[in-house]
Each structure stands twice: as structure tokens, then as C-alpha cells.
Amino acid sequence: MAKKMEKMRVDLEVITDQHKKFKLMADTNANELKVVDIRETSSMMEAQIIIGRTGEREKLLASLSESVTGGMTILPIYGIGGLGKTTLAKMVYNSNQFKDYSQVWVYVPQIFDLKKIGNSVISQLSEKESRYTGVQMIQSSLSKLLADKKIFIVLDDLWEDMESHLDSLKAMLRVGKGSKVVVIVTTRDEGIAKKMSTIEPHKLAPLTGDMCWSIIEQKCDFESRLDKEELEQIGMEITMKYKGVALAAQSLGHMLHSVTFGEWESVRNSHIWDVSTAEEAPSTHVLASLRLSYSVMPPYLKLCFAYCATFPKGCKIVKDDLIHQWVSLGFVEPPDVFSSWQL
Ligand SMILES: Nc1ncnc2c1ncn2[C@@H]1O[C@H](COP(=O)(O)OP(=O)(O)O)[C@@H](O)[C@H]1O
Ligand SMILES: [Mg+2]
Known part of the structure; x- marks a missing residue:
């Protein structure tokens, strides 16, 4: 054991030496990986043909026009991922029924952040970037912006299920005096849909x-x-x-x-x-x-693809860096340009 420890000490000294020689610094930003959510959506309709869903759009529009009397109306659309919730919300958003409303599209990040949602609504309504850090400022700004207005908001992809957070979210959007606020929420979870709704939530049907x-x-x-x-x-x-x-x-x-x-x-x-x-x-x-x-996929591609699982969810992957990593791990052959670097 003593001999082993002696050898280990020598090895450690060599490593420490190399660490100094190669100026390897601990990355203090390691925990601050730039997280850009690739699933972020906007209200824009892509140039693709939407199959069906017109009946459902009409049904939603009808139920909204029946129930919108003033105050706040929340209509959730729920169903599993990929079913078409965001697409249907876009269809309602872009319909003529809400053209005289101020329109806001909020993509809700998976980690719930009330201030981010509030700032996003303020930015879109005032057309100025809003970065309030306090809830109080957000509330008072919203109550001015929403007062006596007709507002149509889509909260796309709500994951948060804690009742108190959902209540704060509703309260935040209810502040405008004399306002008429219509909110569509899309979510995967029926429970969240029920907690948020003020009218019957819409369960999205599977496509035929x-x-x-x-x-x-x-x-x-x-x-x-x-x-x-x-x-x-x-x-x-x-x-x-x-x-x-x-x-x-x-x-x-x-x-x-x-x-x-x-x-x-x-x-x-x-x-x-x-x-x-x-x-x-x-x-x-x-x-x-x-x-x-x-x-x-061919086996080499499977390796490359599976390696991407080492990145945290939502992390922006830099294409060139990823290719370097694949090359250094031996998953792909280096192109000629690399061999000249080694010389
Ligand atoms: N009715 C449809 N016809 C054609 N493409 C659709 C339809 N509904 C959804 N899609 C496409 O399927 C993908 C997933 O739809 P999306 O609305 O993002 O699902 P969800 O929000 O439920 O996860 C998108 O690329 C969308 O463009
Ligand atoms: Mg979606």
C-alpha cells in the first residue's frame, strides 16, 4: 500500500506539473452554459400546409366569442407533445376574430419564471424591451398597459403545475382595470389545463x-x-x-x-x-x-447522434465544436484539413 501511495503521489505531481505547464484553468463559467431553448415558438405560421384542424379552430373561436364578456377568459388546449397544440393556437391567433385586440405570444420556458413572462408581455405591448427585476414594477407596468384594452395572449407550452405559481400568473394578467383579456394556454398536462381554465379546456384530438x-x-x-x-x-x-x-x-x-x-x-x-x-x-x-x-441510421451516425445526449437540455450546440469532439473521439474520420494541423 505504501508503495502504491508513493507512486500515486509521483503521478499526481506529474499531473500538477502538466496542469501548470499547459496553463489549464478551471472554467468558472462551467455552470453558466448558455441555454437557448431550441423549442422556442412564435406566432408566425410556417409556409406549410396544415392538415385538418379547421373544425377545431372554429369551435375554439365560437366558444371564445360566447364567453368573452369582459375580465379574463382562459382557454387551455391540452394534449401530448407533437400533437399540434402550438399549431392550433397559431391558427386561432392569426384568425380575424382577434384582429382588433393587442396580441401577445409568450413562449413559456420549461423552468417557470413569472417575471420573464411578465416582462415578455410588457415588451410586446409597449414595443420596448422590458427587464424589470421586481414583481411590483411588473404588476404596475402591466396594470397601466392592460387598462381599458382588449388583449389576446397565447401562453405556449406551460409546464408549471404548482397551483400557487399558476394563481400568481393569472393574478398578474388580471390587473388591468376595465380590460378584456383573452388567454390561450397550451400544455401537455390535463391537470394544468384544468387549474388554469376559466372555460372548458379543449382536449386536442389525435389526427386521423x-x-x-x-x-x-x-x-x-x-x-x-x-x-x-x-x-x-x-x-x-x-x-x-x-x-x-x-x-x-x-x-x-x-x-x-x-x-x-x-x-x-x-x-x-x-x-x-x-x-x-x-x-x-x-x-x-x-x-x-x-x-x-x-x-x-448507420452505426457511425448512431454514435454521433447518441453523443449529443451528453449536452444538457436546451443547450446551444456549436456545430464546429461538436464536429471537433466527434473527430477527437474517433467517431468520424478527420477531414484532410485536420491532418495538416497536426504537422
Ligand atoms: N394539422 C397539422 N398538419 C400538418 N402539420 C402539423 C399539423 N399539426 C402540427 N403539425 C406540425 O407538427 C409539428 C408539431 O406540432 P406542434 O403544434 O408544435 O405540436 P405541440 O405544440 O402539440 O407539441 C410541427 O412541426 C407542426 O408544424
Ligand atoms: Mg407546442
């Missing part, structure tokens, strides 16, 4: 098989395929296996783009689908379809 097939067709550019007649049947069978979730349909569509007839067949025959039926657990099916995209 035909709707999902339309999304897949769009994303895999089905119309331009020469073998589309043979593929259609397989495509429908794949769709029927998981149908319901727009995001899953999108990822499948991307995956099926420019792959061969045989690969479509192997997707159809994949055991990943056997987990359960869409009715039982649609969320498992979203995962299944995303897992499928992973399983068809």
Missing part, C-alpha cells in the same frame, strides 16, 4: 390516419416518386400503425424521403411498433416513430 398520411406524403415528396403506386399501400399500413401525432408523421415523412421500396417495407415490418396501439398510449407511438428514425 388519412391526415397523417397527407403529412407523410408532403414530407417525403410522395408525388414525385416513380414507384408511388407500389408504395401507397405500404405507406397506408405504416400510417395505420401509429397514426395520431403530427410530429411523428413529420419525422416518418422525412425518414421515408429518398429511401427505397425495400426500406419502406422494413419500416412497416419493424418491431418498434409492437409496443402498443395508438389508442392505448399515443406518446409511446411518438417515441416509437422517433426511435425508428434512430434505428435506421
Whole structure:
């Protein structure tokens, strides 16, 4: 043991020496990784075709126009991730019914921050960046901005379920005297929807098989395929296996783009689908379809992709740094430019 410790001491001295020689400094910013939420949304409609959902949009608009009498109306839309909540909220936001309202779109970060939400509403209403640090200032600024106004707010992707926080959020938006505030909240959680609502929350329906097939067709550019007649049947069978979730349909569509007839067949025959039926657990099916995209990757790509799991959620990944890391770990061959660096 004494000998071992002696050797360890020598090794440590060498390491300390190298540490000094190479000027390795402890990174004091290690805990302050720049977190930029990649899921951030805005009210802008992307140039893509929305399949269905018009009936639901009309229903929401009707129930809002019935219940908006003054004060605050909150209508939550809930359903699992990728189902299309944000998309439906955008459809309502961009409809003519609220054109004479001041409109605000708040993407709610996963870690609840009342001040951030308040500042975001103030910034959008006053068209000036607001960075109040105290709740009192936020409240008084909001009560001036909201007074006697008609305001339409979307709170997109609310995760917070603590009742006291949700109550503070509602109280913060209720401060304007004589105002009419209409709020749409999107959330994955039925409980949050119920806690926030002032009128019946809307449970978003899954998309039908035909709707999902339309999304897949769009994303895999089905119309331009020469073998589309043979593929259609397989495509429908794949769709029927998981149908319901727009995001899953999108990822499948991307995956099926420019792959061969045989690969479509192997997707159809994949055991990943056997987990359960869409009715039982649609969320498992979203995962299944995303897992499928992973399983068809070549092994080297799987390694590269899986390595990304070492980054914290929401972390902005710098592309060039990531490539350097892949190279140094031996996941990908270095391009020629690297070999000249080593000389
Ligand atoms: N009805 C639809 N037709 C076509 N694409 C859709 C539809 N609904 C959602 N999408 C697409 O599916 C993805 C997930 O939808 P999103 O609204 O962000 O889901 P959620 O907010 O429920 O997580 C988005 O890229 C969106 O554009
Ligand atoms: Mg969303």
C-alpha cells in the first residue's frame, strides 16, 4: 500500500506539473452554459400546409366569442407533445376574430419564471424591451398597459403545475382595470389545463390516419416518386400503425424521403411498433416513430447522434465544436484539413 501511495503521489505531481505547464484553468463559467431553448415558438405560421384542424379552430373561436364578456377568459388546449397544440393556437391567433385586440405570444420556458413572462408581455405591448427585476414594477407596468384594452395572449407550452405559481400568473394578467383579456394556454398536462381554465379546456384530438398520411406524403415528396403506386399501400399500413401525432408523421415523412421500396417495407415490418396501439398510449407511438428514425441510421451516425445526449437540455450546440469532439473521439474520420494541423 505504501508503495502504491508513493507512486500515486509521483503521478499526481506529474499531473500538477502538466496542469501548470499547459496553463489549464478551471472554467468558472462551467455552470453558466448558455441555454437557448431550441423549442422556442412564435406566432408566425410556417409556409406549410396544415392538415385538418379547421373544425377545431372554429369551435375554439365560437366558444371564445360566447364567453368573452369582459375580465379574463382562459382557454387551455391540452394534449401530448407533437400533437399540434402550438399549431392550433397559431391558427386561432392569426384568425380575424382577434384582429382588433393587442396580441401577445409568450413562449413559456420549461423552468417557470413569472417575471420573464411578465416582462415578455410588457415588451410586446409597449414595443420596448422590458427587464424589470421586481414583481411590483411588473404588476404596475402591466396594470397601466392592460387598462381599458382588449388583449389576446397565447401562453405556449406551460409546464408549471404548482397551483400557487399558476394563481400568481393569472393574478398578474388580471390587473388591468376595465380590460378584456383573452388567454390561450397550451400544455401537455390535463391537470394544468384544468387549474388554469376559466372555460372548458379543449382536449386536442389525435389526427386521423388519412391526415397523417397527407403529412407523410408532403414530407417525403410522395408525388414525385416513380414507384408511388407500389408504395401507397405500404405507406397506408405504416400510417395505420401509429397514426395520431403530427410530429411523428413529420419525422416518418422525412425518414421515408429518398429511401427505397425495400426500406419502406422494413419500416412497416419493424418491431418498434409492437409496443402498443395508438389508442392505448399515443406518446409511446411518438417515441416509437422517433426511435425508428434512430434505428435506421448507420452505426457511425448512431454514435454521433447518441453523443449529443451528453449536452444538457436546451443547450446551444456549436456545430464546429461538436464536429471537433466527434473527430477527437474517433467517431468520424478527420477531414484532410485536420491532418495538416497536426504537422
Ligand atoms: N394539422 C397539422 N398538419 C400538418 N402539420 C402539423 C399539423 N399539426 C402540427 N403539425 C406540425 O407538427 C409539428 C408539431 O406540432 P406542434 O403544434 O408544435 O405540436 P405541440 O405544440 O402539440 O407539441 C410541427 O412541426 C407542426 O408544424
Ligand atoms: Mg407546442
